Amino acid sequence: MVFGQVVIGPPGCGKTTYCNGMSQFLKLIGRKVAVINLDPANDALPYECAVNIEDLIKLSDVMIEHSLGPNGGLVYCMDYLEKNIDWLESKLVPLLNDHYLLFDFPGQVELFFLHSNAKKVITKLIKNLDLRLTAIHLVDAHLCSDPGKYVSALLLSLSTMLHLELPHINVLSKIDLIESYGKLAFNLDFYTDVQDLSYLQFHLDQDPRSAKYRKLTKELCDVVEDYSLVNFTTLDIQARWFLRLLKLIDKSNGYIFAGIEGSVVEFSKIAAAPLDWDYYRYPSPLSSAAVQEKYMKDDDDFPD
Ligand SMILES: Nc1nc2c(ncn2[C@@H]2O[C@H](COP(=O)(O)OP(=O)(O)O)[C@@H](O)[C@H]2O)c(=O)[nH]1
Ligand SMILES: [Mg+2]
Numbered sequence: 194m195v196f197g198q199v200v201i202g203p204p205g206c207g208k209t210t211y212c213n214g215m216s217q218f219l220k221l222i223g224r225k226v227a228v229i230n231l232d233p234a235n236d237a238l239p240y241e242c243a244v245n246i247e248d249l250i251k252l253s254d255v256m257i258e259h260s261l262g263p264n265g266g267l268v269y270c271m272d273y274l275e276k277n278i279d280w281l282e283s284k285l286v287p288l289l290n291d292h293y294l295l296f297d298f299p300g301q302v303e304l305f306f307l308h309s310n311a312k313k314v315i316t317k318l319i320k321n322l323d324l325r326l327t328a329i330h331l332v333d334a335h336l337c338s339d340p341g342k343y344v345s346a347l348l349l350s351l352s353t354m355l356h357l358e359l360p361h362i363n364v365l366s367k368i369d370l371i372e373s374y375g376k377l378a379f380n381l382d383f384y385t386d387v388q389d390l391s392y393l394q395f396h397l398d399q400d401p402r403s404a405k406y407r408k409l410t411k412e413l414c415d416v417v418e419d420y421s422l423v424n425f426t427t428l429d430i431q432a433r434w435f436l437r438l439l440k441l442i443d444k445s446n447g448y449i450f451a452g453i454e455g456s457v458v459e460f461s462k463i464a465a466a467p468l469d470w471d472y473y474r475y476p477s478p479l480s481s482a483a484v485q486e487k488y489m490k491d492d493d494d495f496p497d
Pocket of ligand 1: 204
């Protein structure tokens with residue numbers, strides 16, 4: 194079985210930086226990792242990529258040849274990739290033996306909650322190559338500093354979850370910068386837990402620009418709350434944040450179950466247990482004393 198992550202989110206939210214940081218962290222803890230760049234708009238990649246969509250199609254060529262802007266060009270590139278999925282599969286096959294896969298996708302969000310091409314690419318890979326993938330949806334934490342933008346981030350996260358139908362983790366990225374946008378109206382937990390959005394209504398009413406959208410905002414918040422699917426974890430580009438996030442990811446895509454010879458009962462015990470339980474019970478590089486000591490020693494002040 195081959196495991197990996199599909200890294201998505203709006204432009205500039207930190208996908209490429211994440212793939213670079215996560216790949217370095219995975220190597221540190223002993224996993225062989227391959228980063229696959231599927232964003233033709235990525236220039237100057239900080240990581241060494243195993244597969245690059247640029248070898249199949251270039252955004253600049255598409256824009257000139259078909260008189261398209263960058264957005265139309267990206268949709269075209271994804272359509273082209275879907276039609277040429279054999280090309281991608283042939284590049285991935287040699288990696289399947291022992292690599293963990295990180296897919297760096299384009300930042301055009303419509304590709305992941307509206308269009309079917311990116312979803313078809315992912316679904317075909319999962320089916321044809323027997324992959325176990327988790328979607329990591331990054332959203333820039335600065336959106337929390339504006340209630341209207343935060344509501345749009347919630348809707349984007351929800352519609353992406355429903356559209357992609359993958360194990361899914363929403364992440365507020367660049368959390369190290371959150372204080373630089375001024376004091377938040379609520380504790381960070383309020384934004385990550387998404388438990389009671391009615392407080393946002395009151396806050397929005399204080400801003401004359403948002404007051405006229407009060408009813409619309411309420412309806413949108415009700416949709417998010419009714420589904421009760423969206424919450425966030427947080428991240429900045431430091432090793433201990435990666436360790437925390439990787440534990441969640443390993444549980445969501447089944448990596449932690451891969452080496453376990455057990456009964457259905459054992460599997461369900463692990464699935465229902467607190468996050469760390471399985472790491473201590475079953476040998477894994479993440480449970481080694483060295484990794485815990487190195488990356489988690491300052492964990493007391495670590496936000497949940
Ligand atoms: N402070 C801070 N900056 C970050 C973080 N992650 C990414 N960035 C910066 O955000 C910018 C956009 O990142 P990039 O990975 O190219 O975003 P992408 O368009 O989603 O691939 C770059 O200047 C990164 O250095 C983070 O956790 N903290
Ligand atoms: Mg990028």
